[in-house]
Amino acid sequence: MSDIADRSLAFEGVKRIEWADRSMPVLRQIRERFAAERPLDGLRVAACMHITTETAGLIRTLQAGGASVALAASNPLSTQDDTAAALVEEYGAEVFARAGTDREGYYAHIHQALETEPDFVLDDGCDLVNTLHTDRTDLLGTVKAGCEQTTTGVIRLHQMAREGALKFPVVAVNDTDTKHMFDNRYGTGQSTLDGIVRATNTLLAGKTVVVAGFGYCGRGLAERARGLGARVVVTEIDPVKALDATMQGFAVQPMARAAVEGDVFITVTGNRDVVNADHLAVMKDGAILANSGHFDVEIDVRALSDMAVEVHHGIRPQTDEYVLADGRRLVLLAEGRLVNLAAAEGHPAAVMDMSFADQALTCAWLATSHASLSPAVHDVPKEIDTEVARLKLASMSVSIDLLTPDQEDYLHSWRIGS
Structure with missing residues (x-):
């Protein structure tokens, strides 16, 4: 059962989610692909993220891929109560977040999201992964892999890995070029x-x-x-x-x-x-x-x-x-x-379009690849980063050059001299 402030705010939330969606063409394309291919069918995802209109776009995309999603806030001051209401009432997600909740309420919501016994976790700052490794070690056996989308979280994860404390693979989505170069900058x-x-x-x-x-x-x-x-x-x-x-x-x-x-x-x-x-x-x-x-x-x-x-x-x-x-x-x-x-609304939707496209495609990749990954911090496959950049350029009507066969041969040969 979700824990949100006011379900009657759902209508306003839907309007703002749809407004943000207009500026997220890459994620829309991935959502359509997920709806057809269902790469996450039957999987449970627990996420600790900012409850914003842009995050709603990611949650809807994961759901289109077949996942059930439980969402807790990664910061009590960033929670948009109307977005939370819309995700619960209109889009069928479980949400545990209220704007301005105290520290006790914040961690209670993380625990509630984890009660869904997730297969995958998405984190924004490593608090959810940290909770799993401290207070909810009983659930570690069910978690197959995770993603982290902040610099701070990646730093904490690397430290966990160095100490041998990390018990499942986590992909540093933050470190993709289409995330840190654009989202962060x-x-x-x-x-x-x-x-x-x-x-x-x-x-x-x-x-x-x-x-x-x-x-x-x-x-x-x-x-x-x-x-x-x-x-x-x-x-x-x-x-x-x-x-x-x-x-x-x-x-x-x-x-x-x-x-x-x-x-x-x-x-x-x-x-x-x-x-x-x-x-x-x-x-x-x-x-x-x-x-x-x-x-x-x-x-x-x-x-x-x-x-x-x-x-x-x-x-x-x-x-x-x-x-x-x-x-x-x-x-x-x-x-x-x-x-x-x-004090504002976070990153513009056009920027989060790339970050959340990285997240969605990485989740789909993990669904088939998690078993081959060690309990460590892993990079996003380069082809995912490249695909997101390609889709973003296409959405902006920007064309780039392609290598000719001779150029491809030149780049991959060591026998050709000056």
Whole structure:
């Protein structure tokens, strides 16, 4: 039995799901193919993902392939209650998610999704896989394989694999080019700034925006903030990424120095305490703090709370103001959680079209290939990534060249000299 906030919201949810579907032509094509071929017939899937209109497109595609799906939220602030209602009432999925639920409710929903005894699991941050390996080890024997679609989750999975703790194969969907190159860079880049602007109505032009982390997410953020007229400072721990940022014309500084200069701080590292008490102590009055990494640990919110003499909650939607003893005000967005999903609507559907196409095709591949995979972290087959890119280009009416037979021979021969 599903646990959602309000089933009467289903009609509104369907309208928004159908709107998103218009911008997801690749997933639509895969859904049609799945409906004809039924590659997931009889399989049970448990997913821990953001409950958004775009995710609904993936769930419908898995169902078209023959799977039954139980869905829990991967972040309580990103749950769209109307989408949850539509998935239950109109599309026949089991959903365990309510917007704004507390930590206890969040994990209760994950446990409810796992009660379906899934064959496959789809994760967004590794909380579902972690729960399986800690609290629900009794279900490990039924799980054949899984997918993970976040950088943070993949990091955790690799650590589990190194320690010999991972008990079934998991495919790092996050690491496909059509996912991280587009979802992380273009999706996170746009949606994070969208969330900050919606929450604060601040003008980014002329501001100093500090981007912590220069992976694909950080690159997208830095590019778009610069495009809006901001001076962008990048903080990094990786010399290669720091060099990349420098060569692209961004200022690169340690956070201790950037903390003094920044007007807006955005963390996208996948690590904890990236903005800590020492940094908070030197920030400007009115500095804005936002996180777009998966978990709410990148900004030390506990330290911020301890330093504050007053907290003004909800001065704008998803905007809390912390007043420090010296009168400075620091503005925290979305409680330090994912600002692009809590204060905005997450990635545009056109971007998630590729990410969820990767997920759907990987699930179909796992249905026939899981038995040959070891309990480790695996890459998505290259042909799936290529197929998604090909379908996306076709949907955009973009044509590319094809190799001639002579070119194919040349590329595959070592006997031809200069």
